[in-house]
Amino acid sequence: MQKILYIEDELLMQNIVDKILTREGYEVQVASDGKTGMQKLTENNFDFDLIITDIMMPYANGFEIISKIRNHTSPKKIPIIVVSTIGNEDAILEAFKLGADDFLKKPIMAGELLIRVKRLAGQ
Amino acid sequence: MDFSYFTDASVAQLLEEFYYSPLIIQIAIFFIFFSVLCILVTYTSILTKRHRGYRLEKKLERINPIIDELILKNIIFNDELNKEVEEGEPANLIPLHDFQKTPFKSAFGKQALINRIISFRKSFKGTIAFYLRQLYIDLELDKQSFNKMKSTKWDKKVVALVELTAMDMSIADVNILPLTNSKNSELRAEARHAYIKLSKNEPFKFFDVVTEPLLMWDQIQLFKIITTTEDIAIPNFARWVTYSTNKSIVSFCLKLIVYYNQVDGIPAVIKLLDTKDHDLRASAINCLGKLKVDEVENKLLDIYGNQTLNCQIEILKAIGRIRSGKSIDFLKYEFLHSSDFDLRKNAARSIISGGTKAQETIQLLLDTATNENLLILKHCMNPLIKF
Amino acid sequence: MWEFITSFYESTIFVYGLMLLIIYAILAILSFIAIASYVKKNKYFDYDAIVSSPLTPGISVIAPAFNEGLTIISNVKSLLTLNYPVFEVIIVNDGSTDETLQLMIAEFSLIVVEFAYNPKIKTQPVKCIYKSTQAAFSKLIVIDKVNGKSKADASNAGVNVAAYNYFLCTDVDCILDKDTLLKLVEPIMKHNKGRVIATGATLRIANSCDFDGTLITRMRPPKSLIPRFQEIEYIRSFVMGKVGWGYINCVSNVSGGLGLFDKDIAIKAGGYDFLSFGEDMDLITRMCRYSVDNKIKYAICYVPITLCWTEGPSTLKTLMRQRTRWARGLAQIVSSHFSLLFNPRYGKIGMIAFPYIFFFELLAPVIEFLGILYFIFLIYFGLINWHFALLLLVFVYSYAVMISTLAILWDQFTFRYYKTWGEVLRLCLTTFLEFFLFHPFIVIFSIRGYLFFLSRKKHSWGNMERRGFNNTTLSTAK
Numbered sequence: 001m002q003k004i005l006y007i008e009d010e011l012l013m014q015n016i017v018d019k020i021l022t023r024e025g026y027e028v029q030v031a032s033d034g035k036t037g038m039q040k041l042t043e044n045n046f047d048f049d050l051i052i053t054d055i056m057m058p059y060a061n062g063f064e065i066i067s068k069i070r071n072h073t074s075p076k077k078i079p080i081i082v083v084s085t086i087g088n089e090d091a092i093l094e095a096f097k098l099g100a101d102d103f104l105k106k107p108i109m110a111g112e113l114l115i116r117v118k119r120l121a122g123q
Numbered sequence: 124m125d126f127s128y129f130t131d132a133s134v135a136q137l138l139e140e141f142y143y144s145p146l147i148i149q150i151a152i153f154f155i156f157f158s159v160l161c162i163l164v165t166y167t168s169i170l171t172k173r174h175r176g177y178r179l180e181k182k183l184e185r186i187n188p189i190i191d192e193l194i195l196k197n198i199i200f201n202d203e204l205n206k207e208v209e210e211g212e213p214a215n216l217i218p219l220h221d222f223q224k225t226p227f228k229s230a231f232g233k234q235a236l237i238n239r240i241i242s243f244r245k246s247f248k249g250t251i252a253f254y255l256r257q258l259y260i261d262l263e264l265d266k267q268s269f270n271k272m273k274s275t276k277w278d279k280k281v282v283a284l285v286e287l288t289a290m291d292m293s294i295a296d297v298n299i300l301p302l303t304n305s306k307n308s309e310l311r312a313e314a315r316h317a318y319i320k321l322s323k324n325e326p327f328k329f330f331d332v333v334t335e336p337l338l339m340w341d342q343i344q345l346f347k348i349i350t351t352t353e354d355i356a357i358p359n360f361a362r363w364v365t366y367s368t369n370k371s372i373v374s375f376c377l378k379l380i381v382y383y384n385q386v387d388g389i390p391a392v393i394k395l396l397d398t399k400d401h402d403l404r405a406s407a408i409n410c411l412g413k414l415k416v417d418e419v420e421n422k423l424l425d426i427y428g429n430q431t432l433n434c435q436i437e438i439l440k441a442i443g444r445i446r447s448g449k450s451i452d453f454l455k456y457e458f459l460h461s462s463d464f465d466l467r468k469n470a471a472r473s474i475i476s477g478g479t480k481a482q483e484t485i486q487l488l489l490d491t492a493t494n495e496n497l498l499i500l501k502h503c504m505n506p507l508i509k510f
Numbered sequence: 511m512w513e514f515i516t517s518f519y520e521s522t523i524f525v526y527g528l529m530l531l532i533i534y535a536i537l538a539i540l541s542f543i544a545i546a547s548y549v550k551k552n553k554y555f556d557y558d559a560i561v562s563s564p565l566t567p568g569i570s571v572i573a574p575a576f577n578e579g580l581t582i583i584s585n586v587k588s589l590l591t592l593n594y595p596v597f598e599v600i601i602v603n604d605g606s607t608d609e610t611l612q613l614m615i616a617e618f619s620l621i622v623v624e625f626a627y628n629p630k631i632k633t634q635p636v637k638c639i640y641k642s643t644q645a646a647f648s649k650l651i652v653i654d655k656v657n658g659k660s661k662a663d664a665s666n667a668g669v670n671v672a673a674y675n676y677f678l679c680t681d682v683d684c685i686l687d688k689d690t691l692l693k694l695v696e697p698i699m700k701h702n703k704g705r706v707i708a709t710g711a712t713l714r715i716a717n718s719c720d721f722d723g724t725l726i727t728r729m730r731p732p733k734s735l736i737p738r739f740q741e742i743e744y745i746r747s748f749v750m751g752k753v754g755w756g757y758i759n760c761v762s763n764v765s766g767g768l769g770l771f772d773k774d775i776a777i778k779a780g781g782y783d784f785l786s787f788g789e790d791m792d793l794i795t796r797m798c799r800y801s802v803d804n805k806i807k808y809a810i811c812y813v814p815i816t817l818c819w820t821e822g823p824s825t826l827k828t829l830m831r832q833r834t835r836w837a838r839g840l841a842q843i844v845s846s847h848f849s850l851l852f853n854p855r856y857g858k859i860g861m862i863a864f865p866y867i868f869f870f871e872l873l874a875p876v877i878e879f880l881g882i883l884y885f886i887f888l889i890y891f892g893l894i895n896w897h898f899a900l901l902l903l904v905f906v907y908s909y910a911v912m913i914s915t916l917a918i919l920w921d922q923f924t925f926r927y928y929k930t931w932g933e934v935l936r937l938c939l940t941t942f943l944e945f946f947l948f949h950p951f952i953v954i955f956s957i958r959g960y961l962f963f964l965s966r967k968k969h970s971w972g973n974m975e976r977r978g979f980n981n982t983t984l985s986t987a988k
Contacts, residue, residue: 012191013246019195034591035723056561056593058688058725067646087562088595090509098645105562109249110199147524148898151905158908165915169922169934176926245558278550285554308702309551340699343563378565464628495626502626507641507648510673 002049002121003027007037007065008083009057013106017052020110021117034060038068046074050121055084055091063098070099079120083108183235186226190239193221198254205250217258230267237264241289259290272298277307284310284317293321303329312341320348326355330363330372337371345375350382361388364395373403377410389416396422401431408434412441420445424453436469443473448480455484459496467496472503523881527906530870534750534913538920541754545814545923557692560699561595567698568596568674569691569770574664575601575682576657579608583617585682588724590649594691598649600671601682604664605657614652618642631666631781634658639671661766662782662789669773669781678770679790685716685724685819686768694770697811703759704807707772707797710764711812712748712921715741716819726819729928731937736829738940739948740822746917749814753920756812760863764810766790768818775800775808788839795847798859815924830955837875837959844872845963875956907945914941 004026008014014030021028029044031037034057041048051069055062066080081102082095092103102116141152197218198204204217226232240259244252259265268290271283280302287294294317302314315333319326337345349355360376360383367373373395380388393416395407411419423438430438439457442450451474458470474481474488489500502508560566571589575582582601589599603611614620620640627636633655640652655667665679678694680686687693690711698706717737720728732738748765755761764771766789776793779800786792794810801808823829844867851868853860888894915938921927928934 010246012242015191016195016199016243016246020199023200056591056595058591059587059723061591061646063648064646067644085558085561086595087564088566089564091595094645094648106558107244107246107248107252110247110251111249144898148901151901155901155905155908158905158912161912162908162915165912165919166935166938169919169938170931172919172922173926173931173934278553282554285556313554335702338700338702339565339567340696343559343565343699346565347559347563464626468626468628498624499626501624505623505641507621507623507643508625509648 001025001027002123003029003044003047004050004052004117004121005029005031005037005040005044005048007031007034007051007053007057007062009033009054013083017110017113020114024114024117025123026117026121033058034062034065037065041065041069041072046072046078048078050079050081050117052081052083052117055082055086055095063094066095066098066100081113081116081120083113182231186232186235187239189226190236194239194243194255194258197221198258199251204254217254217261219258219261222258222262227262233262233264233267236262237267237286240264241286244289256290260292265290265292268292277305277310281310281313284313288317288320291321293323296322312338312344316341316344316348319345320352320355327358330367330376333369333372336369337375342371342375342378346378346382349379357383359387360385361391364388364391370400370403374406377406381410381413384414386414389414389419393419393422396426401434404430405433405437408437408441412437412444415445417445417447417449420447420450424450427453432463432465436465439466439469439473443469443476446477446480448477451477451481451484455488458488458499468499468503471496471499475500475503519884523877526869526877530874531909533866533870534909537750537754538913538916539754540757541750541814541920544753544757544812545749545920548814549923555696557689557696560692560695561593563595566595567676567695568598569594569695570668570672570674570677570773571597571599571680571691572665572668572672572677573599573601573680573682573684574604574661574668575606575610576604576664577606577608577610578682579606579610579613581683582610582613584724585685586614586618586650588686589680590647591688592686592691593688594695596674597691598651598673600651600653600668602653602655602664602668604655604661611652611654615640618647618650618652619644620650620652625671627670629667629670630777631670633663633667633670633784636667658784660784660789662786663784665789666781666784669776672773675773676770677773677776678768679766680768680818681766681820683821684713684767685721685726687817688725690768690817691770693813693815693817694768697809697813698770698772701809701811704809705772705801706811707775707801707806707808708761708764708794709770709811709813710752710761711768711815711817713744713765713767713818713820714816714927715744715822717822717824719819731928731933731940732822734824735940735943735947736826737822737824738937739944740829742914742918742937742941742944743948745921746914748812749921750913750917752812753814755863756810758858758862759809760858760866761810761812762794762859762863762867763788763791764794764812767820771797775806786839786842787835788843791839792843792846795843795850795859795864799847799850799856802856802859814920816927826951829951830958833952833955834959834962837956838963840867840872841960841963844868875953876960878953879957910945911941914944 004021006014006017006021006028008017008030009032011032014032018028018030029040031040037053038060046069051065053062053065062082062084066082069078069080079101080099081104082100083104083106084091085106086092087105095103101120104113104116141149144152201218222236227236237259240255243255265287268283268286271279271286274280274283284302299314299318299321302310303318305311305314315329319329349357360379363372363376364380367376377392380392389411392407392410396404398404398407408423411423420442423441427435427438439454442454454470454474458467458474461467461470474484485500489497492500571592573589578585586599586601601614603614620642622638623641625639627639634657636653636655638654640654642648642650651671653667653671655664658664661681669677676695676698678691694709694711697709715732715737717732717734718730719726720730731741752761769790775797779793779796781793782789783792798808823832847864850856850860850864852865856864918934918938918941922934928937
């Protein structure tokens with residue numbers, strides 16, 4: 001089963017996306033802030049098939065999370081999808097520069113998210 | 124005066140004393156009682172206020188997960204809904220009975236439902252948002268919102284407008300037009316945003332009639348509405364650049380021209396270079412730069428000499444954006460001979476943004492620069508420094 | 511003759527006192543109106559729109575740091591995670607003698623960059639400017655400068671480097687709400703009566719709050735008495751005072767702990783004055799003057815919610831240092847801007863705000879002090895009508911308690927600060943003691959400050975010993 005880590009501080013979004021992905025057969029872990037996100041990453045020894053992260057979060061923002069993952073020497077490259085409200089061009093470019101694979105701006109289409117998840121994490 | 128009708132002798136005595144005291148003392152005594160009373164009332168208000176807030180929070184904590192579950196069950200995970208609808212067949216129906224049961228019979232429950240649906244739509248668009256709107260209509264929650272519009276309180280009206288725009292409900296022009304001229308600025312602004320979003324005919328009529336300046340907040344809201352509403356007809360914004368007398372409308376339209384890359388509007392923007400208002404001129408130059416209009420480059424160089432500082436900076440930036448490489452000598456001259464730091468920095472930045480075309484010039488400048496100029500060049504070349 | 515003097519004195523004091531009471535009543539009403547309308551507007555205000563818009567203006571967050579090694583890393587991280595789409599964080603290391611800079615260099619992989627520093631405001635020399643090589647910290651700029659013996663000088667260096675048109679000035683040891691920038695930028699976007707040149711918000715005492723790293727997890731009124739008095743004082747002066755003044759656009763000071771400023775005007779007004787003891791108020795006064803002189807219709811707004819927590823002095827000695835400095839600053843400002851007083855050219859600031867400062871903030875401690883002396887004199891000569899005197903005292907006392915209690919109520923309108931009703935009650939009851947146990951000291955410290963001002967005593971900085979917020983129960987594991 002594919003493992004996904006979803007880091008998002010907005011609880012409604014977190015809960016619903018979690019349920020949607022779980023129903024599709026993914027094993028989802030959630031974190032509500034950057035610090036918990038980092039903890040989950042290290043606890044699981046970076047063993048995820050996909051990370052979905054927000055940008056603006058307490059303790060550590062999405063940029064930090066992305067660069068932490070990219071700086072980690074794991075055998076495989078974990079795909080990262082950023083889901084954020086930020087509409088500023090610089091922020092989006094920065095996310096990609098740091099190594100994000102995809103960027104979705106909120107509000108998102110659930111169907112679109114699923115397709116992108118499937119493409120990056122596999123079925 | 125006779126106070127003897129009081130049975131209690133001490134009270135009578137006190138009142139008598141009060142009566143014969145100087146005015147100051149009388150006022151003081153009055154205020155002592157007033158203050159004590161006020162303190163007691165304040166305590167009770169704090170208590171009730173906190174209690175009410177606490178109860179509301181608890182109620183929402185209870186009801187919101189129920190709503191989430193129901194929406195998941197009946198909409199998001201409802202496979203019936205997601206089936207393809209054949210041409211001519213009735214659209215799929217959302218099962219409503221769960222939403223018509225107890226917690227949602229009360230006005231509070233309905234309001235909680237409205238708020239939650241709006242929160243959902245802030246996170247999700249597409250099918251989910253479509254069916255949530257359907258749910259809102261099927262449950263006749265729009266009636267609750269429309270009722271608020273009839274309230275005499277301006278803040279209720281605003282809340283109604285916010286709810287209705289969030290749900291993309293159309294409001295009849297007769298209801299909304301009077302509000303767009305309301306004396307209350309909050310209500311007026313919100314009504315205008317709603318009108319632009321919801322009105323099917325001529326949503327941009329306001330651009331013709333608004334005389335007061337658009338605030339930064341209005342611009343943010345309007346920009347969001349214009350760029351995200353799906354079936355809005357995008358006009359040629361150059362129209363207002365040419366005809367509007369409202370400065371903020373003109374500068375806002377310049378931003379929209381850039382966003383929609385409306386090259387048809389370029390002549391109107393170029394004409395704006397002759398305006399006396401230097402803020403508008405700066406915005407026009409900025410717009411031309413972002414559209415990378417290289418035929419305007421010579422004109423910008425011509426007018427450069429008699430511009431204000433902010434326009435000169437915009438011209439330097441615009442040349443950097445156009446990147447034709449034609450004006451490199453001009454940039455070099457400005458960089459070396461201008462007396463203003465910001466001009467020199469922006470000139471350097473534009474030279475460097477010229478990339479390979481400017482490689483020679485950059486090298487030459489680096490080799491011959493004074494300490495300060497070298498610092499400016501290195502500053503602009505360092506990828507870590509953004510500004 | 512003697513009788514004339516005493517009666518003149520008494521009636522002056524009477525009128526003065528009465529006016530003060532009336533002003534407080536008016537402020538209470540104004541702030542109530544302002545808070546009520548803020549609460550209404552906030553019911554539907556969509557902060558997401560600010561976050562998602564490409565038109566949102568950028569903000570430079572400036573925080574000077576002097577020997578903050580204990581908390582610097584977590585505080586910088588918390589500034590970097592503020593909720594806002596476009597901002598930078600400028601930390602000004604003001605010649606720290608501890609390892610503040612080294613810690614930052616190590617944690618954020620800083621390197622020296624060749625930065626074309628352009629001192630629009632003159633400051634002590636800047637030694638180096640650092641940026642992070644980690645892209646995740648690209649928002650961070652660290653300035654290392656020669657100590658200028660004042661926060662003003664350090665802030666000015668930050669303003670010189672700032673890239674955006676607005677800057678937020680704070681202390682590196684202040685704890686900010688994560689939505690601070692969104693909430694402070696809101697008035698700038700929405701105010702429709704002129705250009706907003708500065709906005710501020712309520713500050714609170716952090717002493718007994720619980721933290722998880724640098725995020726407040728539980729707000730509490732301070733447990734020990736001295737900080738708790740300050741909490742009441744802050745609530746009163748921000749929620750009732752500044753918000754009330756803000757409603758009629760007569761704000762005279764945006765606190766140095768937290769304020770968002772229009773950079774252009776701040777620079778043109780000359781930036782912070784490094785010789786001033788009240789550099790925050792001095793800057794606001796000069797920004798107002800500049801705006802009036804250049805016919806800019808300006809506004810200064812206050813939001814009635816708490817966005818910043820700061821550690822208040824917990825001993826009488828540190829409190830004395832702080833208040834003496836404030837009083838000195840106030841005296842300096844009044845004397846250097848004396849031409850504003852009742853100057854109709856300067857509109858509201860000349861006719862309302864500045865006269866209020868002069869008569870009811872600067873002179874109040876002096877008049878109160880003289881009043882007590884006079885009282886003692888009367889007692890000594892047996893001239894006192896004890897009955898009336900006590901009544902008047904009870905009157906003033908109950909009025910003061912009422913105003914403080916109202917301020918606490920107003921404060922609760924925007925947000926349910928503190929978790930339990932008991933904590934609010936404890937705060938409310940403390941107002942009964944403030945008059946006797948706290949206020950007299952404030953009067954004495956203020957007068958001490960004025961005397962220092964008059965004798966031009968040499969400036970001593972009085973660095974507050976900080977215990978650091980990290981030693982709380984939920985401290986982050988590093």
